[in-house]
Amino acid sequence: MAQKLGPLARSLSSSYYGDALPAHDRYHAERVRDLSIRLANDCKRPVDGDVLAAAAWLHDIGRPRERTDEIDDHDEWAAAEAAALLESEGVAADRIDAVTHCIRAHSIRASSPEPETLEARLLFDADKLDAAGARGIVRLACIVGERSGRRDEAYAVIDDASASGLAASGLPDVTLLREWADERLDALYTDPGRRLGESRRRFVDDFFARFENEIGVDGTQ
Known part of the structure; x- marks a missing residue:
């Protein structure tokens, strides 16, 4: 039986938050996961909670590198890194695409793409509510x-x-x-x-x- 995406993403993301400062650490990721699922449970439309949870755990893995100027855009970097991590675990391409769209669209920056899926909009909202x-x-x-x-x-x-x-x-x-x-x-x-x-x-x-x-x-x- 394939491992569920949420717990897998939690495990994969853990080391990336080791150097994170409090505003974007693993506790923030966990709060965003909890909030996004809370919002999903209040939605009238079906939500892929596994995709949503995985995206929440992985959405800020690039923040420590952006803070030290190793990368320019933590959204794009995190999406690419998450795709590589999930692909190495045998996750299906369509599931990876769903997760990485959420990650790319989670920021309030003008350069960020619009969240096109319900999961991406829920992740965006949960991140902002934090x-x-x-x-x-x-x-x-x-x-x-x-x-x-x-x-x-x-x-x-x-x-x-x-x-x-x-x-x-x-x-x-x-x-x-x-x-x-x-x-x-x-x-x-x-x-x-x-x-x-x-x-x-x-x-x-x-x-x-x-x-x-x-x-x-x-x-x-």
């Missing part, structure tokens, strides 16, 4: 930290520039996180994804309302 809600805000802050940690690059100030006399640096402030979350929630494709997205959007709104009111100190002293 950037909203409580975990999502933490994850977006990790991304800011990763970019700020690059040599000679100061990326953002995690404060509210409108309320701080020290924010005249020209750098983005905490509203960058809100913009990123909104951008991803506005891009969702599926009805189950949009429903969950609205719940997470409400949390994001509540979080930033709390953020704006949390300091409560007169900065003139």
Whole structure:
């Protein structure tokens, strides 16, 4: 009996996340797998859950290499690498094509292809939903930290520039996180994804309302 694609992809992907930073590590891949299956279970149309799970495990295997400038596009690299890995395990060509389309189309970048299958749209939505809600805000802050940690690059100030006399640096402030979350929630494709997205959007709104009111100190002293 052939091994199921999901567990196979989990095993094949494991070593690629060894050097990953928190925003794109194996825990992110697992959350995306769980979220995508959750959304699939709420779909009225049939979903190939095995293809979806495999794509979730493999979608960010190129992120560590992209971060260190070894590759330019983690989507294309991951799709090609996943195809080679799955082919070496005897996976049928049509199944490989289904997985790699999901991987190529998962990014929000303008250069990414449109997700044409339901599985690809569910993976896209799950990946974007992991950037909203409580975990999502933490994850977006990790991304800011990763970019700020690059040599000679100061990326953002995690404060509210409108309320701080020290924010005249020209750098983005905490509203960058809100913009990123909104951008991803506005891009969702599926009805189950949009429903969950609205719940997470409400949390994001509540979080930033709390953020704006949390300091409560007169900065003139």
